[in-house]
Each structure stands twice: as structure tokens, then as C-alpha cells.
Amino acid sequence: AQTVTQSQPEMSVQEAETVTLSCTYDTSENNYYLFWYKQPPSRQMILVIRQEAYKQQNATENRFSVNFQKAAKSFSLKISDSQLGDTAMYFCAFIPTGNQFYFGTGTSLTVIP
């Protein structure tokens, strides 16, 4: 079974500080892709960052970076220099073979001014 677990339902961070959102997953696949999506109050699902499982190097995208540990099946998201616009629900997702995305339950992040 393919599952994604986000163990932090809610988190908060002071503006300009760094926060890490955790995600673990379970799969028997060896090749897959991992994503973090952001869902602000406006509801739209926005791609934040993605990681290919066959790449050892952690993906980075401006202030967003991941810590991908394949053996531990862990894929955490680090947000540096947090901004008010980062306030949103963050969903970890992965796609094994096929096209179906599997999503975690989300982490609600609040950036405090």
C-alpha cells in the first residue's frame, strides 16, 4: 500500500525564521517522485518543490529545500526566511508508477508577523 504521513497537523513560525515540515511515506517502489504542494486560503494547489527518488541531491527552490532520505522514506520541507505569504496548508505527495498522486493529510502553517 502507498501511504503518506504528515505528523504535524499545525505549525507556526515567526516571520523571517526557518521551519521544517515533516513527511514520511511508504512504498515498495524504487523509482518515484515526491512533491510538496501549497494550498493557501485561496484554495489553489500550488507546486512548491519536487524531488526525483533516483537523485541523491536534495532539491532546492529559492527559500524552499527538502531533506530527502530514501532509506528512511522521509521527505521534509524546509522553508527559510519565512514570509507572511507562506501561510497555507502544505501537502506532501508522491507518485509511484502510474499517474495517481498520493497525498498526506496536510500541515497548516501559520507565519506570525
Place this chain on the structure above:
Amino acid sequence: EPEVTQTPSHQVTQMGQEVILRCVPISNHLYFYWYRQILGQKVEFLVSFYNNEISEKSEIFDDQFSVERPDGSNFTLKIRSTKLEDSAMYFCATQLDNGGNQPQHFGDGTRLSIL
């Protein structure tokens, strides 16, 4: 940047009525998806669609649900006889091609409320 467009943004319907949710994909995308998010819960896969056929569907996608792309542009999700538990946000997503490294681009969603 091209966007996936969903209409309506909010649909209120009596239980037992039919609803059609519409999605306009990004123009050169070939793979289409519907997801559902019940309030406070995770996003759940419903169905994927390619070349005018369903390629995958979840157990949620029962006989009450159908999808089609009737005019080559709009991609629709129809629920024939709505139930209270169909109340949710419904997201359309589209993908350029069939590769896991290609992200799915999501629309803003349609909030479906069944009374």
C-alpha cells in the same frame, strides 16, 4: 503562466440532483485528473483520463460518477445523484505527459455543497 480553470467556484445542490463540474485544462496537456478533498481531510484521487478514456479510478469513483471531454476542451465530472457525503472541494488537475517528473497543475477547485 497557463492555468487550469474550474467552474463554478461554488455549487449548491439538493441531494439527489445531478451536478456537472467543469475544467478547462492547460491547452497542450494530455492527462487529466479529478481529486476530492472533504473538509479537513486529505486530497483523494478520483480518476485519471487520457485519450478520451479513463486510465485509472479509485474506489470512490463509483457508478454515480462519470467523466468526459465532450468538445475537446472542457473536461467534466458528473455526479448523477448526489449524496450528502459528496460535499467536498473537487480539484481538476492536468499534466503535460505521462511522466512522474511532470507535475500536475491544479485548478482552484469547485466547492460542492449538498443540501
